[in-house]
Amino acid sequence: MSAPSDDISFHVATKLGFHRLFQYLMGANLNSSRIRMTTPVLTSIVPGAGPLHSSAYFVRLYLPEKFQDSPPVPLPELNLHPDRWPSHCIAVRSFSGYARDNNVVEEAEKLALSLSHSPWANSTNYPSKNAYSIAQYNNPFRIIGRLNEVWFDVDCKSAGIEAY
Incomplete structure (x- = not known):
């Protein structure tokens, strides 16, 4: 699951993105499902995609295998998106x-x-x-x-x- 952020700071983007992801794990999803926390918390940096050509960030958490094929839909206000990575x-x-x-x-x-x-x-x-x-x-x-x-x-x- 991915939380996009266009904050200028890596630290602030990670903190705010993780907070949204944590709400999702604690049941802020359409199923009210509680999801076990996994590691790592992954923050990907996309250079030049944010405001004023600064970096944008995607804060990501892996979902437990039980939820990978059909993740609970996050509440819309969290602005979270399922994120699938191919083998690489x-x-x-x-x-x-x-x-x-x-x-x-x-x-x-x-x-x-x-x-x-x-x-x-x-x-x-x-x-x-x-x-x-x-x-x-x-x-x-x-x-x-x-x-x-x-x-x-x-x-x-x-x-x-x-x-x-």
């Missing part, structure tokens, strides 16, 4: 701490630099419309031992790998 390959870089405006771009740049010296040097952003995504695995109350990842979509075939 991603390059991942882990980082700790909190994912914030001041470090997500830096972590994405580190992954891009690492990929520039690999077989995937020219295969990022394929065929994705997202620049990158940030996966956050821990609740905000966990201070130590936090796990986050930056994800780039990559073209598996350019490196001789098949996606299934």
Whole structure:
């Protein structure tokens, strides 16, 4: 399930998008179904799509398998949309701490630099419309031992790998 946001800040977009998704999980859907929370919370960054050519964001949660084929319809005021991802390959870089405006771009740049010296040097952003995504695995109350990842979509075939 996806919560679009055109907020200027990664942190604010993630917070507000997650709040809408959490309401959905707690029963703000046409079935009043309560849905178990999954991880990660994924915020995808789409550069230049927001106001004044700033970034736009999609905050996403995976639904448990039970709801994937037929997700409960969210209440219209939540502005949520089902989001299906086809099989694809991603390059991942882990980082700790909190994912914030001041470090997500830096972590994405580190992954891009690492990929520039690999077989995937020219295969990022394929065929994705997202620049990158940030996966956050821990609740905000966990201070130590936090796990986050930056994800780039990559073209598996350019490196001789098949996606299934």
